[in-house]
Amino acid sequence: MDASLSPRPDARPSEPLDATSPVEIDPVDEADAAVVIDHASRKFGDDLAVDDISLIVSPGTILGVIGPSGAGKTTTVRLLTGALSPTSGTVRVLGEDPRTFHRRTRERIGYMPQQFSLYPDLTARENVDFVASLFGMLWRTRHRRTREVLELVDLGAARGRRAGALSGGMQRRLELACALVHDPALLFLDEPTAGIDPLLRATVWQELHRLRDVGRTLLVTTQYVNEAESCDTVALISGGRLIALETPDALRRKAVGGDVIEVETTAPFEASGLRRLPGIGRIEQDGPTKMRVTVEDAGTALPDVVEAVTQGGAEIASAREVRPSFDEVFAALVERDRAVRATEEPEAA
Numbered sequence: 231m232d233a234s235l236s237p238r239p240d241a242r243p244s245e246p247l248d249a250t251s252p253v254e255i256d257p258v259d260e261a262d263a264a265v266v267i268d269h270a271s272r273k274f275g276d277d278l279a280v281d282d283i284s285l286i287v288s289p290g291t292i293l294g295v296i297g298p299s300g301a302g303k304t305t306t307v308r309l310l311t312g313a314l315s316p317t318s319g320t321v322r323v324l325g326e327d328p329r330t331f332h333r334r335t336r337e338r339i340g341y342m343p344q345q346f347s348l349y350p351d352l353t354a355r356e357n358v359d360f361v362a363s364l365f366g367m368l369w370r371t372r373h374r375r376t377r378e379v380l381e382l383v384d385l386g387a388a389r390g391r392r393a394g395a396l397s398g399g400m401q402r403r404l405e406l407a408c409a410l411v412h413d414p415a416l417l418f419l420d421e422p423t424a425g426i427d428p429l430l431r432a433t434v435w436q437e438l439h440r441l442r443d444v445g446r447t448l449l450v451t452t453q454y455v456n457e458a459e460s461c462d463t464v465a466l467i468s469g470g471r472l473i474a475l476e477t478p479d480a481l482r483r484k485a486v487g488g489d490v491i492e493v494e495t496t497a498p499f500e501a502s503g504l505r506r507l508p509g510i511g512r513i514e515q516d517g518p519t520k521m522r523v524t525v526e527d528a529g530t531a532l533p534d535v536v537e538a539v540t541q542g543g544a545e546i547a548s549a550r551e552v553r554p555s556f557d558e559v560f561a562a563l564v565e566r567d568r569a570v571r572a573t574e575e576p577e578a579a
Contacts, residue, residue, distance in 0.1 A: 260286065260322075262288065262289065263286045263287060263288055263289075263322070264287050264288065264289045264323070264324060264415075264416055264447040265285075265286070265287040265293075265310060265321075265322070265323055265416075265447075265449065266286050266287075266320075266321070266322040266323075267283050267284055267285050267286075267306075267309075267310075267319070267320075267321055268284055268319055268320045268321075268322075269282050269283075269284050269318070269319040269320075270282070270283050270284070270309060270316040270318070270319035270320065270321055271283070271316060271317050271318045271319055271470075272302075272305055272309060272314060272315075272316055272317050273317045278470055279302050279305040279470050280302045280305050280306055280309065280316075280470050281302070281469070281470035281471045282319070282471070283302075283306065283319075283467075283470075283471070283472045284319075284472070285465060285472065285475060287447060287449065288447075289415075289445065289447050290442060290445045290446070290447060291442065291447060291448075291462045291463065292438060292439075292442050292447075292448045292449075292450060292460070292461045292462045292463075293448070293449045293450070293461065293462070293463055293464075293465060294450050294451075294452060294457060294458050294460070294461030294463070294464045294465070295307075295449060295450065295451040295452075295464075295465045295467060296451070296452060296453075296455060296457075296458055296464055296465070296466050296467070296560065297453075297466060297467035297468050297564075298453070298468065298564065299453065301467045301468050301469065301470065302467050302469070302470040302471075303420070303451040303467055304344050304420055304451065305470075306451075306467070307418050307420050307449070307451060309321050309328070310323055310328055310418060310449070311323075311328055311339070311341050311418055312327075312328030312329045312330075312331060315329055323335075323339070323416070324338060324339070324415075324416060337365050337366070337412065337414075338414055338415040338416060339414050339415070339416050339417075339418070340409040340410060340412065340414035340416070340417040340418070340419075341409060341417075341418045341419075341420075342405050342406055342408075342409040342417075342418070342419045342420060342422055343405070343420055344420040344421050344424075344451075346398075346401045346402075346405065347405070348393050348401075348404060348405065348408065349393060350392065350393050350394025351392060351393075351394060352392065352393055353389065353390050353391060353392055353393065354380060354385050354388055354389050354390070354391060354393055354396065354400075354404050354407075355376055355380065355389040355390065357393050357404060357408060358376045358379060358380060358404070358407050358408050358411050359372055359373075359376045361408040361411055361412070362375060362376060362411045362412060365411075365412040367411075367412060372411075375411050375412075375413070376411060377389075379406075379407040379408075379410045379411050380407055382407065382410070382433075382437055383403035383404070383406050383407045383430075383434070384403065384430055384433070385400060385403055385404060385407065388400060398425045399425040399426050399427070402421075402422070402423075402424055402425050402426060403426060403430070405422075406419070406422050406434065409422075410437075410441075414446070415445075415446060415447065416446070416447045416448075416449075417441070417446060417447070417448045417449070417450075418449050419438075419448065419449070419450045419451070420451050421451055421452060421453065422434060422438075422450060422452075423435075423452065423454060423457065424452075424453070431454075435457070435460045438450070438460070439460070442462070455556045455557050455559075455560045456555065456556045456557065458478050458481065458556045458559075458560075459478050459556060461478065462477070463475065463476065463477055464476060464477070464478060464481050466481070466560070466563055466564075468563075468564045468567050468568075469567070469568075469571065471567070473563060473564070473567040474563050478556075481556075481559055481563075482553060482554055482556075482559050484563065485554065485558070485559040485562040485563050486524055486554060486559075486562070487511050487512065487524050488511050488524045488525055488526050488527075489524070489525050489526070489527060489528035489531070489551060490522055490523070490524055490525075490528070490551065490552050490553075490554065491522070491523045491524075491525055491528055491531060491532055491535055491549065491550070491551055491552070492520070492521070492522050492523075492548075492549070492550055492551075492552045493520070493521050493522075493523065493535060493536070493539060493546065493548070493549045494519055494520045494521075494546075494547040494548045494549075495519045495520075495539060495544040495545060495546060495547055496519070496544070496545040496546075496547050497519065497544055497545065498518035498519055498544075499518070499519065499521070499539060499542060499543075499544040500515075500542075501513050501514075501515045501521035501523070502515075503538070503542055504521075504523060504535060504538055504539075506538075507531070507534055507535065507538055508534075509525050509526040509527065509530070509531050510523060510524075510525055510531070511523075511524035511525060511526070512524040519547070522552070523535055528551040532549060532550075532551065535549065536549050
């Protein structure tokens with residue numbers, strides 16, 4: 231498990247998802263944590279938008295918060311920025327309650343909201359310069375940083391255009407530039423790459439990795455599920471609950487129960503005979519010559535599987551480890567959580 235987050239200590243990636251058990255924080259890490267969420271919930275009337283979430287984010291890491299629309303991602307970010315108060319539980323950011331941040335603490339935080347919130351009648355350059363001035367940056371530094379961040383998000387040529395005249399994707403990039411201009415220690419980015427083309431999206435993630443590498447802490451929400459690969463750790467939220475908290479590789483293992491080996495033979499082969507091998511989980515026969523085998527560790531199991539197939543009289547056409555896409559991982563974990571919830575409903579009634 232990546233040290234950036236502390237789930238409950240008895241959790242293992244190969245265990246079935248237990249959506250009834252919230253992730254527990256480790257009190258040993260609280261003193262140095264950038265973010266601590268301890269059994270936080272948030273209600274809007276009868277709607278439970280955030281349901282008993284607990285996690286710790288250590289400095290110098292990227293936490294990706296991923297989930298479907300309406301899952302509670304933005305509400306969680308608003309709790310962390312002090313825009314909302316938890317109905318129950320506690321939230322600490324840089325050691326303080328977000329509702330009562332000291333000025334110096336607030337100056338260490340950058341925030342990119344999901345909705346466009348800048349001044350449409352100001353130019354792109356004027357918006358970034360204005361935000362920089364709010365953080366007390368002197369003119370010479372503001373001028374340099376404004377130019378740097380506008381170039382970073384590919385808005386250098388559009389610096390003189392009014393923000394209200396920019397396209398939706400350009401406005402998102404302008405919001406990101408404003409969040410980065412004062413070089414904050416902690417960044418909350420709510421859907422930072424929404425509406426941005428794939429090439430520029432890769433550039434944005436390069437900058438986020440650079441910030442992480444120099445010690446910055448980032449919490450990034452996204453609906454682009456495959457961006458989970460770019461995060462140090464992933465928090466998967468569905469229906470307001472934290473249903474998985476893992477490194478990207480461990481998240482894949484949680485979804486499928488281990489590693490997956492795909493074997494294709496030149497002639498029909500009955501895959502059920504592989505069950506006698508150690509470390510074998512699920513076996514899926516996809517036609518007479520193709521099979522997928524879930525194993526504890528692909529590196530050690532692949533040679534054994536190949537040998538068993540060969541000794542069984544079949545010739546190997548191909549054999550390799552396959553990594554399910556994060557779209558598949560996301561779908562599997564969310565579907566599993568929904569199944570667990572369905573079993574809970576009669577008890578709640």
